[in-house]
Amino acid sequence: MLRLLIEKELRETIGTTKFAVTFAVCALLILLAFYVGARNYQVSQSEYEAAKAENLKQMEGLTDWNQVDHRIFLPPQPLATLVSGISNDIGRTVEVRTRGELRPQDSRFNADPIYAVFRFLDLEFIFSIVLSLFAILFAYDAVNGEKERGTLRLAFANAVPRDTYIMGKLIGAFLALSVPLLIPILLGCLLLPLLGVPMAGGDWVRLGMLILSGYLYLGVFLTLSVFVSALTEHSSSSFLLMLVIWIFAVLIIPRTAVLVAGRAVDVPSIDQISYEKNRYNAQLWAEDREKMNTYWRENPPSQDAPREEVMLKFRSFMTELSDAREANARELAGRLNEDRLNREQVQQRIALSIARLSPASVFSLASSDLAGTSLDLKQRYLEAANAYQQMYEAFIREKTGSSGGFMIMIGGQSEKEPDPIDPMELPAFEYKQPETASFVEKSMLDLGLLLVFNLVFFAGAFITFLRYDVR
Amino acid sequence: METPVPMSDASTAPAAAASRPMLEAVGLSKRYEDGHLALDNMSFQVYPGQVYAMLGGNGAGKTTTINLFLNFIEPTEGEARVDGIVTHREPLKAKERIAYVSENVMLYPNFTAMQNLDFFARLGGKTKYTKEDYRKVLLRVGLEEAAHNRRLKGFSKGMRQKCGIAIAILKDAPAILLDEPTSGLDPKAGLEFIRLLHDLRAEGKAILMSTHDIFRAKEISDIVGIMNGGKLVMQRTHDDLEGENLETLYVQYMAGYMEEVG
Numbered sequence: 001m002l003r004l005l006i007e008k009e010l011r012e013t014i015g016t017t018k019f020a021v022t023f024a025v026c027a028l029l030i031l032l033a034f035y036v037g038a039r040n041y042q043v044s045q046s047e048y049e050a051a052k053a054e055n056l057k058q059m060e061g062l063t064d065w066n067q068v069d070h071r072i073f074l075p076p077q078p079l080a081t082l083v084s085g086i087s088n089d090i091g092r093t094v095e096v097r098t099r100g101e102l103r104p105q106d107s108r109f110n111a112d113p114i115y116a117v118f119r120f121l122d123l124e125f126i127f128s129i130v131l132s133l134f135a136i137l138f139a140y141d142a143v144n145g146e147k148e149r150g151t152l153r154l155a156f157a158n159a160v161p162r163d164t165y166i167m168g169k170l171i172g173a174f175l176a177l178s179v180p181l182l183i184p185i186l187l188g189c190l191l192l193p194l195l196g197v198p199m200a201g202g203d204w205v206r207l208g209m210l211i212l213s214g215y216l217y218l219g220v221f222l223t224l225s226v227f228v229s230a231l232t233e234h235s236s237s238s239f240l241l242m243l244v245i246w247i248f249a250v251l252i253i254p255r256t257a258v259l260v261a262g263r264a265v266d267v268p269s270i271d272q273i274s275y276e277k278n279r280y281n282a283q284l285w286a287e288d289r290e291k292m293n294t295y296w297r298e299n300p301p302s303q304d305a306p307r308e309e310v311m312l313k314f315r316s317f318m319t320e321l322s323d324a325r326e327a328n329a330r331e332l333a334g335r336l337n338e339d340r341l342n343r344e345q346v347q348q349r350i351a352l353s354i355a356r357l358s359p360a361s362v363f364s365l366a367s368s369d370l371a372g373t374s375l376d377l378k379q380r381y382l383e384a385a386n387a388y389q390q391m392y393e394a395f396i397r398e399k400t401g402s403s404g405g406f407m408i409m410i411g412g413q414s415e416k417e418p419d420p421i422d423p424m425e426l427p428a429f430e431y432k433q434p435e436t437a438s439f440v441e442k443s444m445l446d447l448g449l450l451l452v453f454n455l456v457f458f459a460g461a462f463i464t465f466l467r468y469d470v471r
Numbered sequence: 472m473e474t475p476v477p478m479s480d481a482s483t484a485p486a487a488a489a490s491r492p493m494l495e496a497v498g499l500s501k502r503y504e505d506g507h508l509a510l511d512n513m514s515f516q517v518y519p520g521q522v523y524a525m526l527g528g529n530g531a532g533k534t535t536t537i538n539l540f541l542n543f544i545e546p547t548e549g550e551a552r553v554d555g556i557v558t559h560r561e562p563l564k565a566k567e568r569i570a571y572v573s574e575n576v577m578l579y580p581n582f583t584a585m586q587n588l589d590f591f592a593r594l595g596g597k598t599k600y601t602k603e604d605y606r607k608v609l610l611r612v613g614l615e616e617a618a619h620n621r622r623l624k625g626f627s628k629g630m631r632q633k634c635g636i637a638i639a640i641l642k643d644a645p646a647i648l649l650d651e652p653t654s655g656l657d658p659k660a661g662l663e664f665i666r667l668l669h670d671l672r673a674e675g676k677a678i679l680m681s682t683h684d685i686f687r688a689k690e691i692s693d694i695v696g697i698m699n700g701g702k703l704v705m706q707r708t709h710d711d712l713e714g715e716n717l718e719t720l721y722v723q724y725m726a727g728y729m730e731e732v733g
Binding site for chain 1: 541543544562564571575576580586590591593594595596635638642
């Protein structure tokens with residue numbers, strides 16, 4: 001009986017022109033998303049290689065490491081091809097100095113602002129927007145449509161248990177939509193390595209889970225549509241209601257969550273923080289200038305003292321001052337940054353908690369976590385850049401005897417031309433993705449929530465139908 | 472004071488030789504949640520090989536009676552029995568013995584006539600039918616062969632009705648419930664339907680039919696029941712109706728009821 005009902009659902013859905021047209025559009029969009037994603041990866045990869053080469057090239061001919069203007073770059077992430085997340089919004093380049101705060105700049109959207117307007121066509125967009133509508137389109141009249149057609153009366157004039165019927169309907173509807181969609185998705189997966197996206201074992205696991213989360217999301221709208229269809233008398237009502245729910249879930253709740261969280265927690269802006277830091281730095285400079293004056297008053301250069309010795313002593317004093325100033329500035333910056341980060345995290349937690357009322361947000365969070373393009377990407381990149389900064393500072397200190405800051409050139413023009421620096425000696429920056437398990441673990445909450453949404457709406461549809469008036 | 476309802480014993484009607492009724496309403500009443508009494512203490516029997524026609528206007532309780540036999544609703548009082556099985560106690564068992572044709576058969580518009588028949592036959596537990604069986608039954612109900620493999624979305628109401636009747640025939644159940652079965656059928660198809668009912672009666676089916684069509688009811692039925700306001704106000708066998716004008720009787724009983732209510 002269950003098999004018969006599932007077969008009927010499959011045949012009823014797949015055999016329609018509506019399905020053929022919708023499926024063709026979705027299949028095309030999915031393949032396009034994989035193709036565009038892979039092409040974007042290729043472009044990003046060549047831009048990344050070119051930027052790295054350019055960085056080394058501009059060091060050619062320099063003879064002093066202190067003159068180096070060194071940059072590091074965020075390599076493109078293979079799965080960002082499918083779920084761009086925040087990867088296009090955050091800066092890809094960090095100008096590395098031996099001291100001071102690092103700030104990523106030159107985001108993809110900064111370089112190509114047109115994409116910021118229309119965004120990229122990625123798999124997350126297709127699932128989140130297109131496939132959720134696809135699910136609604138095919139399930140909004142699952143129950144009340146049958147009642148309107150009179151087929152429900154006819155079916156239940158037979159010895160059909162209601163639980164079997166609704167199970168058949170839910171399973172059949174899900175299979176009818178999900179199995180055909182698997183074809184373009186698998187084809188798209190094959191395209192990735194063919195188009196030069198290096199997919200490691202862990203990437204495939206994450207991609208598999210990404211598709212699973214997409215299917216769970218599709219299931220949410222499917223079960224919800226059946227549920228609403230069993231709650232309402234007319235298919236026109238259930239369609240309208242589902243559209244309203246969709247608008248809230250996809251467009252309103254995520255944006256409202258951010259607005260509410262923004263109102264609830266006051267996070268100082270970057271400019272405010274910079275103003276605080278600059279003011280403190282200016283104050284430190286003023287104090288150091290006073291100390292420098294004091295130094296010369298207390299240590300007036302005598303006529304017979306060798307100039308180099310005087311300058312060495314002064315340089316040592318200045319380095320001490322500079323280190324102390326840097327430490328103070330760093331301490332304040334650290335405090336301000338930490339405070340901002342804490343507030344930002346509280347704000348994010350509130351925003352995410354509210355946003356998670358919407359399955360669309362939950363899917364978005366799960367997919368970006370799995371793709372490694374969630375909000376954490378910026379933090380991970382900054383942490384990697386900060387760790388590199390320490391290596392870089394040690395390297396420059398080793399090469400120049402100083403870690404930058406206040407520079408005093410000692411000695412006159414040497415007769416011997418200084419040797420050019422070798423940029424290849426620079427420590428290499430490697431951005432390492434966390435382990436696959438870490439991505440998976442991070443996405444578990446949202447995957448679990450998607451499952452809960454499915455179960456709740458499934459149970460809702462099931463229980464409502466058991467008491468449904470089939471007349 | 473209650474007006475006595477002129478009733479004749481259904482068991483005395485032709486073809487009522489079987490030991491027990493296939494369809495039986497015993498003191499059947501239905502009051503909806505809004506307080507409306509849709510059916511009031513209705514009792515009748517339909518034996519195998521009998522056709523029982525329920526006549527009455529809109530809201531008379533005909534469809535409510537059929538819904539109670541199909542257990543789409545539960546009675547407030549009394550019982551609807553199919554082959555002795557109380558429908559609201561053992562609905563699945565009772566439904567195994569019922570075939571049903573509704574007033575507006577829509578079926579699945581994207582399925583062909585054959586596919587619709589196949590699905591509903593299998594749903595009714597008949598899994599061994601072949602395409603040839605479907606073809607034969609569709610021809611029997613008067614659906615031309617060219618339409619058998621066409622999707623139903625292009626079918627007229629009458630063609631869909633024929634498919635619905637074919638589905639009921641395929642189920643081969645001992646009891647058949649027909650809710651306004653001739654609605655949408657043209658005169659020729661209506662005649663074919665009457666012939667079909669004769670055949671089904673001859674096969675021993677117990678048929679309960681709700682209809683507005685007084686002439687066809689008189690022509691085919693072994694028993695005619697006139698319903699009004701949820702009550703069975705008259706019940707006569709075919710023999711009792713010999714020489715009587717059913718239309719006049721119908722108007723009289725309806726008017727009488729209206730006066731009583733007024």
